[in-house]
Amino acid sequence: MALRGPIMPTLRVRLNGLRDGGLSGAKSTGSLQVTGFAAAVLVGLSVIRPREPRFMVVTPQLLKTFPLLSGLPDATLAELAEQSSVRKAARRSIVLNAGQNEDQICFLFEGRLQGVDFTIDGREVGLYFVEPGEYCGELYLFDGGTLPEFVMALTPSVIVSVPLNAMQALLAKHPELFATLSAKVAGHVRKMTFQRSLLGLPNIAQRVCCQLWMLVPEQDKEKEEALIRNPPTHMEIAIMLNISRETVTRVFQSLQNRQVVKRDGTTALVVSKVAELRDFAEGKQEL
Amino acid sequence: MALRGPIMPTLRVRLNGLRDGGLSGAKSTGSLQVTGFAAAVLVGLSVIRPREPRFMVVTPQLLKTFPLLSGLPDATLAELAEQSSVRKAARRSIVLNAGQNEDQICFLFEGRLQGVDFTIDGREVGLYFVEPGEYCGELYLFDGGTLPEFVMALTPSVIVSVPLNAMQALLAKHPELFATLSAKVAGHVRKMTFQRSLLGLPNIAQRVCCQLWMLVPEQDKEKEEALIRNPPTHMEIAIMLNISRETVTRVFQSLQNRQVVKRDGTTALVVSKVAELRDFAEGKQEL
DNA sequence: CGTGGTGTGTGACTGCAATCACCCGTGCTC
DNA sequence: GAGCACGGGTGATTGCAGTCACACACCACG
Numbered sequence: 001m002a003l004r005g006p007i008m009p010t011l012r013v014r015l016n017g018l019r020d021g022g023l024s025g026a027k028s029t030g031s032l033q034v035t036g037f038a039a040a041v042l043v044g045l046s047v048i049r050p051r052e053p054r055f056m057v058v059t060p061q062l063l064k065t066f067p068l069l070s071g072l073p074d075a076t077l078a079e080l081a082e083q084s085s086v087r088k089a090a091r092r093s094i095v096l097n098a099g100q101n102e103d104q105i106c107f108l109f110e111g112r113l114q115g116v117d118f119t120i121d122g123r124e125v126g127l128y129f130v131e132p133g134e135y136c137g138e139l140y141l142f143d144g145g146t147l148p149e150f151v152m153a154l155t156p157s158v159i160v161s162v163p164l165n166a167m168q169a170l171l172a173k174h175p176e177l178f179a180t181l182s183a184k185v186a187g188h189v190r191k192m193t194f195q196r197s198l199l200g201l202p203n204i205a206q207r208v209c210c211q212l213w214m215l216v217p218e219q220d221k222e223k224e225e226a227l228i229r230n231p232p233t234h235m236e237i238a239i240m241l242n243i244s245r246e247t248v249t250r251v252f253q254s255l256q257n258r259q260v261v262k263r264d265g266t267t268a269l270v271v272s273k274v275a276e277l278r279d280f281a282e283g284k285q286e287l
Numbered sequence: 288m289a290l291r292g293p294i295m296p297t298l299r300v301r302l303n304g305l306r307d308g309g310l311s312g313a314k315s316t317g318s319l320q321v322t323g324f325a326a327a328v329l330v331g332l333s334v335i336r337p338r339e340p341r342f343m344v345v346t347p348q349l350l351k352t353f354p355l356l357s358g359l360p361d362a363t364l365a366e367l368a369e370q371s372s373v374r375k376a377a378r379r380s381i382v383l384n385a386g387q388n389e390d391q392i393c394f395l396f397e398g399r400l401q402g403v404d405f406t407i408d409g410r411e412v413g414l415y416f417v418e419p420g421e422y423c424g425e426l427y428l429f430d431g432g433t434l435p436e437f438v439m440a441l442t443p444s445v446i447v448s449v450p451l452n453a454m455q456a457l458l459a460k461h462p463e464l465f466a467t468l469s470a471k472v473a474g475h476v477r478k479m480t481f482q483r484s485l486l487g488l489p490n491i492a493q494r495v496c497c498q499l500w501m502l503v504p505e506q507d508k509e510k511e512e513a514l515i516r517n518p519p520t521h522m523e524i525a526i527m528l529n530i531s532r533e534t535v536t537r538v539f540q541s542l543q544n545r546q547v548v549k550r551d552g553t554t555a556l557v558v559s560k561v562a563e564l565r566d567f568a569e570g571k572q573e574l
Numbered sequence: 575c576g577t578g579g580t581g582t583g584t585g586a587c588t589g590c591a592a593t594c595a596c597c598c599g600t601g602c603t604c
Numbered sequence: 605g606a607g608c609a610c611g612g613g614t615g616a617t618t619g620c621a622g623t624c625a626c627a628c629a630c631c632a633c634g
Contacts, residue, residue, distance in 0.1 A: 117484045120497075120570050125487035127480060139477075143470035148480040183430035185472055190426075192479045193414060193435040197404045199486055199529055200412040202622090204591075210407075233611060242486055242529075244592055249613060266600080266611090283407050489592090491621070520581060531622050536583060553581090553630080 056086040058160060066107050066133060066160075068180055076173065083166040089153035096137050096151040104161040107135040111157025112230045116239070117149045126240035128191060129154075129215070129232065138181060140164060141171070155230040155267070199242055205287040207241045208251040209280035212261070216271060224274055231269040254287055255280075343373040345447060353394050353420060353447075355467055363460065370453040376440035383424050383438040391448040394422040398444025399517045403526070404436045413527035415478060416441075416502070416519065425468060427451055428458070442517040442554070486529055492574035494528045495538040496567035499548070503558060511561055518556040541574055542567075 060077035063069045063084070069077065086109075089095050095113055096102045106113075113130035127149055130136050136151050141164070153159075171177055201207045212228075220226030232240075234248040241248075255261045260273045260280070271277055279285040347364035350356045350371070356364065373396070376382050382400055383389045393400075400417035414436055417423050423438050428451070440446075458464055488494045499515075507513030519527075521535040528535075542548045547560045547567070558564055566572040 117480055117487075119484050119487040120493070120568075121488065121490070123487050123489065125484045127483060139473050143473035145470075145473060145477070148477045182469075183432075185476065186426050186430035186432060189472065189476060189479070190432070190435045192476070192483070193404055196414060196479070196483060197406050197412050200404075200406040200410050200526075201408065202410065203408070206407070235611080239487075245612085246593080246614080247591060249611095250591095253613070263612095281407075522581080532582090533584085533623080534621060536581095537621095540583070 058082075058084040058086050062086070062109070062160065063107075065109070066135065068107075068135065068177070068184075072170075072174065076170070080162065080166060080170060084160055084162045086158060086160050089157045089159055091153060091156055093153050094150055095153055095157075095159060096147055098148060098150045099146050101140070101146055102137055103164050105135055105137045105141075105164065105167050106151065107160040107162065108132050109158040109160055111159075112154045112232065113151050113157060113159075114154050114232065114236060114240075115149045115151050124239045125242075126236060126238075128188070128195065129240075135184075138167075138184065141167065141181065142185060154232055154236055195240070203283070203286075204241075204243055204247055205251045205254065206280060206283055207243065208237065208248055209255075209277055209287065211237055211241055212255075212271070213277055213281040216274065216277070220271075220274065221278075222274075224272075226271040226274050227264070228269040228271065230267055251287065345369075345371040345373050349373070349396070349447065350394075352396070353422065355394075355422065355464070355471075359457075359461065363457070367449065367453060367457060371447055371449045373445060373447050376444045376446055378440060378443055380440050381437055382440055382444075382446060383434055385435060385437045386433050388427070388433055389424055390451050392422055392424045392428075392451065392454050393438065394447040394449065395419050396445040396447055398446075399441045399519065400438050400444060400446075401441050401519065401523060401527075402436045402438050411526045412529075413523060413525075415475070415482065416527075422471075425454075425471065428454065428468065429472060441519055441523055482527070490570070490573075491528075491530055491534055492538045492541065493567060493570055494530065495524065495535055496542075496564055496574065498524055498528055499542075499558070500564055500568040503561065503564070507558075507561065508565075509561075511559075513558040513561050514551070515556040515558065517554055538574065 058081040060074055060081050063072075063077050063081055069080070072080075089111070095106055096104075098117070108130050110132050112132075113136065115127035115130070115136065117125045117127055119125060130151070137147060139145065139147060171181075198207055198210050201210070215228045215231065216226045217228070234252065235245045238245045238248045252261070255277075256263075258273075258276070260271065260276050262270050262272060264270045276285065280287050345368040347361055347368050350359075350364050350368055356367070359367075376398070382393055383391075385404070395417050397419050399419075400423065402414035402417070402423065404412045404414055406412060417438070424434060426432065426434060458468075485494055485497050488497070502515045502518065503513045504515070521539065522532045525532045525535045539548070542564075543550075545560075545563070547558065547563050549557050549559060551557045563572070567574050
């Protein structure tokens with residue numbers, strides 16, 4: 001793609017920050033709060049030095065928490081675990097680089113990642129979110145090409161990196177995994193197609209509601225109330241939807257006034273009226 | 288995807304037509320003009336009744352014109368050819384339906400196809416173009432799911448349909464094809480990512496130029512002048528870029544005034560100054 | 575030949591979201 | 605505890621592209 005813009009040599013800080021005047025540098029450390037389920041399984045990790053995440057060891061139990069790997073025999077998992085590593089990614093840190101031959105597949109254990117691209121003129125574009133249990137960086141396995149986008153940690157995240165060659169060896173031994181991987185890519189195509197169709201919506205509020213709706217965990221969609229953990233910031237939603245941060249804020253204000261959503265601390269968002277959010281998303285109700 | 292809008296029961300006519308007042312119905316027949324290279328190879332087809340395209344027979348030579356299949360042994364091709372069919376698709380006709388289990392993979396021999404989706408409120412969204420030699424509808428092979436989008440013929444097109452089960456049998460016999468197929472899907476993901484990044488461009492003229500640039504045949508990109516055969520209409524470009532048809536027209540006017548492009552009859556567009564178009568696309572020059 | 579459909583060209587108007595500029599609160603870090 | 609970066613909140617302004625309403629050229633076709 002001759003047209004692809006210059007690859008950002010360093011992490012571009014969200015434009016919001018720039019505009020408001022601060023020349024910010026992403027902090028490279030940061031305490032990581034792991035909650036609930038995640039905390040329970042993390043016990044399976046041998047944390048040698050709590051403040052030095054790189055020293056954490058991958059256990060087979062940890063790998064087993066990922067749907068893609070959960071069906072594998074223990075011996076295989078143990079082998080895979082030996083070659084893998086866990087790392088904590090600070091907020092805003094780049095997890096995978098575009099254009100380079102990244103040598104790993106990243107399984108997200110806790111937190112949230114975002115695939116981002118940049119336009120020719122340097123604007124950030126949001127492509128997709130990665131939720132805990134999912135993985136990214138697998139495109140290489142399909143055509144040996146480079147990742148077309150960056151993957152960035154939106155919140156402090158725990159990531160299990162499996163080297164590509166280990167993954168290829170695994171695939172050779174367990175070709176049945178190919179089916180799952182293929183399905184994942186197919187799913188990705190569907191997701192992107194849907195995301196693209198969102199951008200066609202002329203009603204901006206509806207666009208935001210759709211995106212929000214997609215962030216509601218599957219098992220909560222039928223419930224009255226839902227919890228979105230580690231929600232993206234307004235800016236991060238904005239770049240997904242091709243709108244400005246301020247516009248996202250105004251839509252959220254409107255939703256909060258109607259008590260459809262409310263904030264729960266900094267790390268969670270409560271959707272108090274799930275059904276109403278869905279109606280907004282589907283255009284059955286105007287915001 | 289609970290959010291996906293109601294699947295259009297009938298072909299939605301481009302909004303442009305609706306807006307301007309005409310309640311148009313797509314003509315179901317229409318003479319098909321096949322030019323140059325295409326005409327030469329078409330001789331390989333046994334056309335039984337010229338005006339009844341369904342009676343055309345697929346020959347192995349025809350299949351061989353598609354890169355995906357060109358490496359296969361003649362016997363295999365002959366077998367595949369027997370199960371396949373050629374059809375002519377009229378302008379605007381739906382080639383593949385979203386949401387259904389389409390039972391075929393479509394190889395485009397001549398013409399141009401477009402993947403389109405619809406927003407919840409019924410607006411058309413353009414996803415990608417299919418050029419001669421390419422194919423579409425292969426997503427089913429990866430996860431057995433349905434196509435997320437419609438595929439529509441933009442110009443009268445010649446399409447070779449290979450049944451999915453024939454394709455699956457072929458893959459079983461020639462697993463090396465999987466690599467090519469995988470690469471194709473990976474390429475599709477890259478293409479969609481790039482297309483998405485286009486939408487992030489704040490400068491609309493640049494967006495149009497980028498799209499135009501992508502329509503320039505690969506082998507012409509270094510030349511001074513290039514020919515785009517069967518170019519999409521302004522409306523079809525508009526839905527790819529999330530802008531209005533009128534805006535596309537205005538950009539084209541501007542390009543024509545600068546003699547960067549000119550129209551060549553109804554079925555071709557000449558890019559007289561390829562380099563200048565590229566500069567506009569890359570933002571090196573303002574339109 | 576007229577007719578209808580389609581694609582394109584163009585001016586006038588307008589509305590909506592981007593932009594700008596600023597504020598505040600919070601939580602991290604030193 | 606001070607300082608500061610960041611995320612979020614908000615009003616005023618503006619400009620740009622969407623929309624609407626036509627006009628026209630072209631082609632297929634009876």
